[in-house]
Amino acid sequence: MICSLNEIEALARKAARGGGMSWGLAEETGKAVRWLSDHGFPGPWLLAELLEQNDGTPYAELAPQQSDGTWRARRGPLCPIIAGALICDRADDLTTGAGLRLGQVAVPLMLAPFAAEVSRATGLNTALEWHGITLILDGNSVAMEGESAALLAPYAGLVNLTPTNEPAFPTPRTSTGRHVSAEVMRTLESFAMRTYAPATEASRAGAGAGVESD
Structure with a gap:
């Protein structure tokens, strides 16, 4: 289905929270997924991939620490949302x-919105590179060079x-990034459902409190 950017951001935020992120990181996730979708990338699919990879891993273990000039997680791959904040x-x-070197990163394309924000804040074009592919970002636009197979x-x-002197070209806005498959929707909704507290006898008994009968 084709979703609006507002719907994508709201679902991504809630799914990230259900996946164990703090509310602050969940807010950043929603914005990142919205940016990706707005630029034609499959933001919801990328988030579903990330949440499934990290499911059950304490986020304290995914936080970056520097060693020999490279930032890595304490255990396992770096979460790109936490790394994006860095x-x-x-x-x-x-x-x-x-520059910044990040070692062992999960779903690296999810770093792009944060690199774009750095470009916007500093006025510098930035180059984000992994596995033979490079994204050139200027805060508004993004260009791609290299092996597109590595993008996802x-x-x-x-x-x-x-930092780079290479130009980024305007990205055509299409509905491609706003297409969410039924499978991805189910995955994100299942994580989002974790944010709802299970009903208890007390909450069910109090549901009608204060309502007077005739």
Whole structure:
């Protein structure tokens, strides 16, 4: 089905929260998935892939820590939402010409919205590269170079974010990124359902409290 960007953002936010993210990270996830969908990428599918990969893993173990100049998770692949927050926090590093190296990243395309935000904040074009593919971002537009087959990779051993002089070209807005398959919808809705507290005898008994009978 074709969903609106508002619907996609709201579902992504709730699914991320149900998948164990804090409300702050869930808010960032909703915005990231909306950006991806708006630029023609399958944001909901990417989020479903990420949540299934991380299901049951404490997010404290997915947080980045630096070793030998590369940021990695304490255990397993880096979550791109947590890593995206790191990218934004260290935006000033790119203004000095330095880059960021991220090791073992899950669903690396989900870093793109955060790289775009860094470009917008610094006024610099950025290059996000993994597995032979490079995205050039300027805050509004995105261009792609290299092996398109790697675009939807569920995992990347190394991701580099660097400043670049390469231009990014306007991205045609289509409904492609707003198409959500029935399978992806079921997956996201199943995570979103976890945000609802199960009914108890007390809550059921109190459901009609305060309503007077005739």
